[in-house]
Amino acid sequence: MTDLIAGGVYSVLWDGDFRVVKVLAVDESVVHLKIYRNRFEVRPSDVDISALKWDIDMDDLSNIGIGHIPVSLSGFLEEKPTFIRQEMITPEELEAVNNWRYGDEDA
Secondary structure (H helix, E strand, O other): OOOOOEEEEEEEEEEEEEEEEEEEEEEEOEEEEEOOOOOOOOOOOOOOOHOOOOOOOOOOOOOEEEEEEEEOOOOOOOOOOOOEEEOOOOHHHHHHHHHHHHHHOOO
16 A cells, blocks of 8 residues: 555655654545655754644644645655654544544544
């Protein structure tokens, strides 16, 4: 299927800047990502996950991070993600994936 690793932190080139994403899960045709809003001029070879932000920068609404987003696996692979490191997936991150997969039972 793919060499993407759940918990893997990858760099991708989007809109002229390098961004960092974390793969939360990989399904048959969908990859679940956490997208950090930090931007880099050069592709990072290592990152301190605790220093990355995934929220919204209220001073720059074009610069957002996303806690969970499902995207096309083939489309994501076209971005040529480069593996940086592997991190643990938190229960909150896994809950977001499962809510998307199975629906939010509390809603």
